[in-house]
Amino acid sequence: MNPNKKRILIVGGVAGGATCAARARRLCETCDIVVFERGQHVSFANCGLPYFVGDVIESEAKLLVASPDLFEHRFNIEVHTETEVTRIDRQARTIEVRDLKTGTYREEAYDALVLATGAQPIRPPLPGIDLPGIYVLRNIPDSRKIKAATAQASRALIVGGGFIGLEMAENLVALGLDVTLLELADQVLPPLDAEMAGYAAERLRANGVELRLGESAVSFEQHPERGLILHTSKGATLNTDLVILGIGVRPEATLAREAGLELGELGGIRVDPYMRTNDPAIWAVGDVVEVKNRVTGQWQLVPLAGPANRQGRVAATAIIHDFSCGEKEALPPLAFDGVLGTAVCEVFGLTVACTGASEKLLKRLSMDFEKVYLHPGHHSSYFPGAKPIHIKLLFSKTDNKILGAQAVGEKDVTRPIDVIATALMQGATIFDLENLELCYAPQFGAAKDPVNVAGMLAGNHQRGDFPLANWDELETTPALLVDVRSADEYAGGHVPAAQNLPLESLRDRIHEFPTDRDIWLICGVGQRAYYAYRLLAQNGLRVKVLSGGMKTYSARRRATEASG
Amino acid sequence: MNPNKKRILIVGGVAGGATCAARARRLCETCDIVVFERGQHVSFANCGLPYFVGDVIESEAKLLVASPDLFEHRFNIEVHTETEVTRIDRQARTIEVRDLKTGTYREEAYDALVLATGAQPIRPPLPGIDLPGIYVLRNIPDSRKIKAATAQASRALIVGGGFIGLEMAENLVALGLDVTLLELADQVLPPLDAEMAGYAAERLRANGVELRLGESAVSFEQHPERGLILHTSKGATLNTDLVILGIGVRPEATLAREAGLELGELGGIRVDPYMRTNDPAIWAVGDVVEVKNRVTGQWQLVPLAGPANRQGRVAATAIIHDFSCGEKEALPPLAFDGVLGTAVCEVFGLTVACTGASEKLLKRLSMDFEKVYLHPGHHSSYFPGAKPIHIKLLFSKTDNKILGAQAVGEKDVTRPIDVIATALMQGATIFDLENLELCYAPQFGAAKDPVNVAGMLAGNHQRGDFPLANWDELETTPALLVDVRSADEYAGGHVPAAQNLPLESLRDRIHEFPTDRDIWLICGVGQRAYYAYRLLAQNGLRVKVLSGGMKTYSARRRATEASG
């Protein structure tokens, strides 16, 4: 080893680690850069694994974004696969490394060490959890095993209704399996609120998935003839050929813990905005670290590829900056300033996306917030093919800042969420959303884009022009419920206690309204109720609107029933 | 007329005017609100007209977003169609109105007057311009005439390669016509730069449109047997059955001019951020006003529906605010803070979108800028079906602010442009783009989203890590041109003067490079050239990168050839 060369050792060679290695080489031609990867592959597309199982991605080769060979020849980076890092000696600045092919140990010295060890799928300590036929999905060998198992199987049971659980459900259905999905919570997709996640639940059921909410796995046993038996918390006994555990991951922080690095309460490594741990020679990136949520200010785990990639880039930059002693004074030019939790998932043609905080999270933290719902088309309604996007926008009542957004629909759902995430990242208010100037042609958006309209609703509320009734109190409110849709629409289904007074007739029938009672207005999506509100309120009545109208009412009801 | 009621008169009942009327009613139940519309329809979807001609939108009824009847019953707004406003008496606060059905004139008094008169298609004073068979497209009667004409026609000639010209080309081809498109400039789509617009030009040609760039119409005459003859600036004689003029619009500001309202140099009405003209009782919105560009600070015409709608809403709010004398001190709660010029157009399956300033505009204004090109997939390449998006990002070298962006591709093109428009609106820098946290799953975006990568390239440049060679000097530079792609790729086509030295071999062949000469690097899209740059620069060589690589080279070459 050339003593003039700085040595960067990286543990873990996929999203965070591989990016960190490549970036470090771009910034420094002379460093030694070595990657240690326990598994057989580096730089693979974890996120593609469900689609590889489902044959949407046809060849394993497609998943290999970069090979050890490419690392060597393009980047002059040493990659050791099937090599596990087993210990860190912080004093000596060395790591202990085990070659898994030979079983031999060796030591490697570092100037900078990067922990990009990712996360491990949770395997709860339930009776029978280690039986054959129970799988997790984290890497290519996992996906091979599941693929092999599906070839023999006709039934699959997925435990956990998060992103990976849902993607697996879709892919296993595509392979012709009967799929049951068990989720302990009373909704799928935990980052979303129940009424928004409900659209996905419905979509799963419509595609033949047996969705069991509020029910968890209690124990597994081998079936005497074929497959497995799962016992659930509701006392049910389910037979299946294979089980996929998709109940989340926990940071792979063993190395860090044993080395005495600071961990957070959630078990992730604590880092500063340059991804440096409390040991100045050790950095950590990806699923293994805790990150600060930009909206709530809380530490959080966000095991997603975008943050892992950006963090790898930040850490590499900080390390090289640290090596160039001349510049010690200045801060590294890149930092990681926390997360919003932007995420997306597609399930049977339905896209579900979110950014920022959910309502339940804001409630849990007792943060001040208000919310609006809307159901615009993904493009102008006069152009054929418009599909609804169901949007929920959360914002602060005190400073008008955006707090979060969720959207569900068949088309163009990431666009509004990405726009709102961008605004949120810039600290924008809902008034800023009203004014955004976005693309519009008949096939794209609208002259008043869905994001503009979301801002308009929130802005109207904040200006006192759109007082909102609380959906949670709909069943118990003493308010008069008035449905302002047409008589036909009303006849087709309505909120039980609601009376019908169509919008167009209100000006003539204003004397029929009580002046001494609260009036709550409902319509299809909230727009006509808002129009009615404006007209009634200016006539001195005490009126509020149920934001999102019957569409949100139905979504909420379905979500409640599903969990009931 | 009730003397206690304020009267708002609105001239023009489509995007800006209709929105203004509806919003004013929501804010004020007691005002008189009257809309005067010269044409037969209010609230129609102008933007859908090309698709109505092309039978994509099948019925005229679809185009009618709201009817006079709906205005009356839902909004209590009086609508007079086929009624032209012919004069404003600012002193008396009255307008002269002509009923086009009866020819009679009357006067109407106002407290607030809104001019939402839109724009008129330009009909250049060329010989023969008024011959039958030469059409413009602005309203429903126009589209009916064109539809009727296409039924008899087999050839069409479009003059003007802007958004409407291109949409018409697509729709007329879909109807089976042979279409020729004449454009005076050496590119289509004037808001874009030539090399980006070139993708659209190619797409037009690939779909059978005869595109004649750098050529204009000089005169028209009747063909002795059938149709028309058009003489062009290049001396060509073209036969056709019908001509569509799509060479732009001019503000319909006659009323305002005759009333002595302040106009700008571009012929639009000058307004303040509340859309008020220099007469405190008169507001103006939509295509008829000039707006300030947020990037350049220049007055500009932006005849688009989004701004018109938002301006209508702002004006209504300001007027009602003005009426409620109690609040005179405070500013109206909504303002229109200028435009970015965000726009989009689809042509034969290719989406072309832009926001902010173009390179040619920045050059014309001698503004400081730099640019990067990239060609990422619209989603991860390992997931089947990724389509390239060609992106150009313009930014300030002095303060790192985003100045503009253009994108072209088949899928998901509005998403990055809307994200960048949002960032631009918030005054974000390119560093902010690097850090955005956007949706990512295999089918959506990428772990390093195209927008992140655009920010990374620009950020690298600004940090001094990615010096850019100037494409314009490629033919003349004394620099050594090195193509770092593989030998196979190089053999498939390359920049004439470029030598081939594949990236993977550079570390071994570094001694072959001259240390006393500039070296410009080129590859497929710019990424490998950047990698090569990092490695060569750190070895003391004088290196620059051609951003966008061969993809941008080809796009530029095609754009030049097309115009040549």
Ligand SMILES: Cc1cc2nc3c(=O)[nH]c(=O)nc-3n(C[C@H](O)[C@H](O)[C@H](O)COP(=O)(O)OP(=O)(O)OC[C@H]3O[C@@H](n4cnc5c(N)ncnc54)[C@H](O)[C@@H]3O)c2cc1C
């Ligand atoms: C099935 C699936 C689907 C996903 N879909 C998405 C998606 O759609 N969108 C999204 O944003 N994210 C998705 N993710 C999450 C994303 O893949 C992760 O957030 C990302 O890969 C984290 O990167 P990382 O570098 O921290 O960890 P990893 O990519 O997991 O890499 C860590 C590596 O470290 C190795 N390692 C651990 N300990 C040691 C050791 N002691 N010695 C040597 N090597 C070690 C591991 O073997 C592992 O390969 C998905 C993940 C999975 C599993």
Ligand SMILES: Cc1cc2nc3c(=O)[nH]c(=O)nc-3n(C[C@H](O)[C@H](O)[C@H](O)COP(=O)(O)OP(=O)(O)OC[C@H]3O[C@@H](n4cnc5c(N)ncnc54)[C@H](O)[C@@H]3O)c2cc1C
């Ligand atoms: C074919 C076509 C396609 C388009 N596509 C798009 C697109 O994809 N995206 C986009 O953003 N924009 C598009 N636009 C532009 C968009 O339609 C306009 O920007 C928008 O309609 C402007 O609104 P406005 O209210 O200012 O004017 P208009 O909508 O034109 O309304 C003005 C009205 O005023 C009336 N009027 C004028 N003078 C008088 C008078 N003296 N008395 C009474 N009435 C009068 C006119 O008859 C007219 O109906 C398109 C336009 C056309 C024509």
Ligand SMILES: CC(C)(COP(=O)(O)OP(=O)(O)OC[C@H]1O[C@@H](n2cnc3c(N)ncnc32)[C@H](O)[C@@H]1OP(=O)(O)O)[C@@H](O)C(=O)NCCC(=O)NCCS
């Ligand atoms: C393959 C891998 C090692 C590449 O890492 P990388 O080189 O940092 O990332 P990319 O290939 O996206 O390239 C980004 C780099 O190229 C540059 N670049 C990208 N496009 C460019 C272009 N057109 N012109 C110039 N430079 C470009 C970027 O600026 C960036 O360099 P920088 O970090 O020095 O600024 C890493 O992405 C990886 O392992 N991916 C698979 C694992 C994974 O992410 N899994 C989870 C998702 S499924």
Ligand SMILES: CC(C)(COP(=O)(O)OP(=O)(O)OC[C@H]1O[C@@H](n2cnc3c(N)ncnc32)[C@H](O)[C@@H]1OP(=O)(O)O)[C@@H](O)C(=O)NCCC(=O)NCCS
């Ligand atoms: C039809 C037309 C008169 C309607 O005008 P409008 O009522 O201002 O506009 P919209 O129908 O988009 O509704 C927007 C209003 O409803 C409110 N709204 C929309 N969705 C809502 C919901 N789900 N819940 C509550 N309120 C809602 C908005 O806040 C806004 O009200 P505000 O301005 O008081 O804040 C006008 O859009 C028009 O003429 N369009 C056709 C012409 C045109 O735009 N052409 C160019 C494009 S092709």
